[in-house]
Amino acid sequence: MENELSVVFKGLEISSQEIKSIEDSFTKVILKKGAIVLRNNEDVKYQYYVLSGCLRAFFIDEKGKEHTVQFAVNDWWISDYIGYFSETKSVLTIESIEESVLLRVSKKNIEEAYNQLPKVERFFRKKMERSFVSFQKRILANLSQSAKERYQNFIKTYPNIEQHVKNYHIASFLGITTESLSRIRKEIMQK
């Protein structure tokens, strides 16, 4: 587990001994393509760090339409953060859209790790700030950018993701139809 955790905490000065002191908090999970990590309306016990593979968190509206809230590839964290932080039932579904290797950690265990190693708390506090920034950027982009610009940002944010995900996943992330997505791609190709 030490090798995996040194990947999780890269950028943080953390010794082997310190990693060992918290490694029991993390559990490795291997998921097949199509596996559901979390269903809507369940307790949200864990957040997940992606070592390899690709996950997708989506929301199903009353009409049954899927809205992709987040993708997570190598080095991303994913969860239903509303449920995870506020200890309420999940509103999202999270699926593994290809074989994925994850590390999962419970809220209780990570809080214990924070108590033991304050620098781990700081590390996650800063991660949280960056997530907040990228989430808010995405909202503002939806208000101000064309679908084409949003698509171009998307491939910058998630390089190489297109080989992993279906067109309707991307379209539902961008808030457009798959037809619009095809048109945009064609436009870009023709340049």
Next chain:
Amino acid sequence: MENELSVVFKGLEISSQEIKSIEDSFTKVILKKGAIVLRNNEDVKYQYYVLSGCLRAFFIDEKGKEHTVQFAVNDWWISDYIGYFSETKSVLTIESIEESVLLRVSKKNIEEAYNQLPKVERFFRKKMERSFVSFQKRILANLSQSAKERYQNFIKTYPNIEQHVKNYHIASFLGITTESLSRIRKEIMQK
């Protein structure tokens, strides 16, 4: 300043002496109605805690249309968090929509306070998690709720705010026209 800071940190066990050790980080600011706290494309040095009054953060799109991203009343924090956390220029404008009394703190000073008092870092880390939750809830609400439900949530989240803000502020927060807002209010009144 001690009294004001004990309001900021309510819920946290913090002694008078501890408050005194960090109080120089906070500056009281009194703003007239209509004052601009932050303009688009400026350095974002501070975040603001609202002691009284009401502020509004908004984004102006390429067509000149205003999108209200956040209101802040008593006991809320507000800033252009993209600029504040990632040390880039502001994309939002923040105005005081009535006379307001704020405490402002710079990123540098709050990080120093975190170093001095780890419990202050934890306090803000948890606040950040709650902000992330409410921000994500709002996004999902926009995907799944009717304008009427969103308006009802809005008045639950910001009780008594309607006396402070203009109709077009609320409409631009809900992503609807002022005409739709009037219709929704009428519907609710008639019940």
